[in-house]
Amino acid sequence: MDARLIQGAAYLVLIIFLTIVLYGYIMHLYRSEKKGKRNYEKYGKMALDDELTSPPVEPLEENEKESK
Amino acid sequence: MQNPAIEYDYTVARWFSYLAILFGILGMGIGVWIAFELAFPELNYVAGQYSLFSRLRPLHTNIVAYGFTLSGIWATWYYVGQRVLKVSMAESKFLMFVGKLHFWLYFLGTLAAVVSLLLRYTTSKEYAQFEWPFDIVVVLIWVLWGISIFGLIGIRREKTLYISMWYYIATFLGVAMLYLFNNMEVPTFLITGMGDPLHSVSMYAGTNDAMVQWWFGHNAVAFVFTVPIIAMIYYFLPKESGQPVYSYKLSLLSFWGLMFVYLWAGGHHLIYSTVPDWMQTMGSIFSVILILPSWGSALNMLLTMKGEWGQLKENPLIKFMVLASTFYMLATLEGPIQSIKSVNALAHFTDWIPGHVHDGTLGWVGFMIIAAIMHMAPRFFKREIYSRKLLEIQFWLQTTGIVLYFSSMWIAGITQGMMWRAVDQYGNLAYSFIDTVTVLHPYYTLRAIGGLFYLTGTFMWAYNFFKTMTASRAIEKEPQFASPMAA
Amino acid sequence: MFSWLERNPFFFAVGVFIVIAFAGLIEIVPDFAQQSRPVAGAKPYTLLQLAGRQVYIKESCNACHSQLIRPFKSETDRYGMYSLNGEYAYDRPFLWGSKRTGPDLHRVGNYRTSDWHANHFWDPPAIVPGSIMPAYRHLYKNVTDLETAYAEALTVKKVFNVPYDKDIDGDGKVDVPLGTFEQAKKQALQDALKVAEETKRKDLVDMVKQGKIPEVVALIAYLNRLK
Numbered sequence A: 001m002d003a004r005l006i007q008g009a010a011y012l013v014l015i016i017f018l019t020i021v022l023y024g025y026i027m028h029l030y031r032s033e034k035k036g037k038r039n040y041e042k043y044g045k046m047a048l049d050d051e052l053t054s055p056p057v058e059p060l061e062e063n064e065k066e067s068k
Numbered sequence B: 001m002q003n004p005a006i007e008y009d010y011t012v013a014r015w016f017s018y019l020a021i022l023f024g025i026l027g028m029g030i031g032v033w034i035a036f037e038l039a040f041p042e043l044n045y046v047a048g049q050y051s052l053f054s055r056l057r058p059l060h061t062n063i064v065a066y067g068f069t070l071s072g073i074w075a076t077w078y079y080v081g082q083r084v085l086k087v088s089m090a091e092s093k094f095l096m097f098v099g100k101l102h103f104w105l106y107f108l109g110t111l112a113a114v115v116s117l118l119l120r121y122t123t124s125k126e127y128a129q130f131e132w133p134f135d136i137v138v139v140l141i142w143v144l145w146g147i148s149i150f151g152l153i154g155i156r157r158e159k160t161l162y163i164s165m166w167y168y169i170a171t172f173l174g175v176a177m178l179y180l181f182n183n184m185e186v187p188t189f190l191i192t193g194m195g196d197p198l199h200s201v202s203m204y205a206g207t208n209d210a211m212v213q214w215w216f217g218h219n220a221v222a223f224v225f226t227v228p229i230i231a232m233i234y235y236f237l238p239k240e241s242g243q244p245v246y247s248y249k250l251s252l253l254s255f256w257g258l259m260f261v262y263l264w265a266g267g268h269h270l271i272y273s274t275v276p277d278w279m280q281t282m283g284s285i286f287s288v289i290l291i292l293p294s295w296g297s298a299l300n301m302l303l304t305m306k307g308e309w310g311q312l313k314e315n316p317l318i319k320f321m322v323l324a325s326t327f328y329m330l331a332t333l334e335g336p337i338q339s340i341k342s343v344n345a346l347a348h349f350t351d352w353i354p355g356h357v358h359d360g361t362l363g364w365v366g367f368m369i370i371a372a373i374m375h376m377a378p379r380f381f382k383r384e385i386y387s388r389k390l391l392e393i394q395f396w397l398q399t400t401g402i403v404l405y406f407s408s409m410w411i412a413g414i415t416q417g418m419m420w421r422a423v424d425q426y427g428n429l430a431y432s433f434i435d436t437v438t439v440l441h442p443y444y445t446l447r448a449i450g451g452l453f454y455l456t457g458t459f460m461w462a463y464n465f466f467k468t469m470t471a472s473r474a475i476e477k478e479p480q481f482a483s484p485m486a487a
Numbered sequence C: 001m002f003s004w005l006e007r008n009p010f011f012f013a014v015g016v017f018i019v020i021a022f023a024g025l026i027e028i029v030p031d032f033a034q035q036s037r038p039v040a041g042a043k044p045y046t047l048l049q050l051a052g053r054q055v056y057i058k059e060s061c062n063a064c065h066s067q068l069i070r071p072f073k074s075e076t077d078r079y080g081m082y083s084l085n086g087e088y089a090y091d092r093p094f095l096w097g098s099k100r101t102g103p104d105l106h107r108v109g110n111y112r113t114s115d116w117h118a119n120h121f122w123d124p125p126a127i128v129p130g131s132i133m134p135a136y137r138h139l140y141k142n143v144t145d146l147e148t149a150y151a152e153a154l155t156v157k158k159v160f161n162v163p164y165d166k167d168i169d170g171d172g173k174v175d176v177p178l179g180t181f182e183q184a185k186k187q188a189l190q191d192a193l194k195v196a197e198e199t200k201r202k203d204l205v206d207m208v209k210q211g212k213i214p215e216v217v218a219l220i221a222y223l224n225r226l227k
Helices: A003-034 A040-048 A060-064 B011-039 B041-045 B053-085 B093-118 B132-154 B163-182 B188-192 B206-241 B248-270 B277-289 B291-304 B310-314 B316-339 B341-347 B352-381 B388-421 B433-438 B441-470 C002-007 C009-027 C029-035 C047-058 C073-079 C114-122 C146-160 C181-199 C202-209 C215-225
Strands: B185-187 B200-202
Touching (some): A003 A040, A003 C002, B011 B041, B011 B441, B053 B093, B053 B132, B053 B163, B053 B206, B132 B163, B132 B185, B163 B206, B163 B248, B206 B248, B206 B316, B206 B352, B277 B316, B316 B341, B316 B352, B316 B388, B341 B388, B352 B388, B388 B433, B388 B441, B388 C073, C047 C146, C047 C181, C047 C215, C114 C181, C114 C215, C146 C181, C181 C202, C202 C215
16 A cells, blocks of 8 residues: 555544544533533633632532533 | 641742743843844854854753743643642642652753753754753653643542643643654664764654654644643633633633644745655645634633723733733734745745744743743732832833844845845846845844843843842732732 | 543543644654655765764754755755755754755855865854854864764664665775774875865864864865765
């Protein structure tokens, strides 16, 4: 097989794959917000309420409750 | 549940901040000096061979990139990392030890490497000049940082990683990969048992070496001058202004966009060289696409200030950060323009390129590190910032410096590029090379003055920081948002 | 999948790594073998030239001078034939540079002579009025480190099969001899004497005759080779 061909094919596949992933990601972000599953904007608070004493936005203990 | 005695531990962050200031002054000082050398060549001889332009130029680039910028990155990492993960370094003796070891190894390693450059030990590959023993030290330093990152993540209280963390992790991985591959070299002493023990020879030859070098060189810019600086601004701008990021979703998207696109753009350093044509074109195209994620981040930062633009007037730190985002936008627009083949034909090898680099480094990297360290200073020392006025003056002085720098280099670069290709009516070259050098004298002078302005500002920053540490009024508790400052 | 990735730092890191590594993998690796083939007639550097190349690197000449002639008429008129891939096959590291504060040097051997260089390194503005290049007078005193140059030559011969002590063009003669260090040094001194005499500087000739090659002589030998 020609190295050039593999190169081109791998490149094309990667581009398409990543484009799909990226769009999937956008859809995922908005859909989970719409459905009320998760509000991504709340993570912005992590920079603001960052004292050791302030409650975490998502404590580690809740790990099991909503894993998906 | 919380132990009230535990507080964030800023020891290592503080140390790295001192180092950032020290290396900042040193690196920029050398930069200004060699800028003057280009305008007034007699200055080359003040310290014999040790002050020749060619000797000092790698020193300048390495100290600002790996001294100043990395110190700034780590100062903020050891600060931001704890805060967004909500865990103190004081909670782990091990991580504290790793942090301190990281600092000392880095400090001593960088000093030794800088001295080795002065003594002519260099591999000549730009931004990777250090000889092989220093490369090994760099790897060790990097591993220590990795332990620090993932160790702190391991004991975190906050489940989800804040966007800044993503960028720090990407910096860690990106630089690790690039640095390793680009510095593959064979120490000649180990093979033959003779000659200088520090000498090595590159694993790659010619065009391959160039490809690896610029794949590295370009992305070193990505992962030292862009990615970690975005990590900083995503924390410090919201924190200082009290406004959450305009769109957290946009920040996530820009992250993946940047990760994917950046690496492909390295080919734009090799346009019209002997690397395969398709790679040059790819470099060109991806550089243009790169505008999207870059502007995504930058606009996200600017929009964070939506409705709060009043702060821009009152708070000099906000000024620094907003202008940093603006310069980021400028630099990420300028870069793709220079990557277009026809523009590159003109711009490559000219002073427009250093001009472009300094838009990014002075405006974006420098301003962001200055703002971040001044934001941290009141938290470090429990004192208010010594002088708002000094910060204001510094801001305007440095901004003027940057404008002088890039405007003079634009003119110089385009002038020189046009003169190299100019022909007379018979189609012969119109200018000899030296004509294209002497014509640049006024621009070189202007550039050096611009640099001097910026350096003066850096000294003011150091003074302000020192005074904040020693003589400023104490505050009872850590400020939540805007950093307190005395008039 | 996405929310899972965001909370698992390890897999997140793996994801990032795959995304950034892919570009390098596709872009760089497949062309490697092809790029490293030398053009017909390309020969490795002699010991003296290699030593001169090391001086070039040590002094960071590449901070201001490129070695890459792009395929434009304005460049080929000024510097000569545009650069070819295979001409760099023995360049470890490559020295293309990224900035022309001074002119390109890829074919400087075609239009500059040893004595021009010797005068120019001593005082550039005297030869090229208006030049901002500094003088490199310490190169007239520093003695070339032939041992390190030999170590490099031997290393590339052993590790990368660079054709020293081989007949490259098929005329039955060894093209670039290297041999033992003693042999190589003798050859280098001979070559250096020739260059030193071309420079018409007595001090340089005297030094070479004493068995010490000034760095500038090695450097000039290297620059003369760039054609």
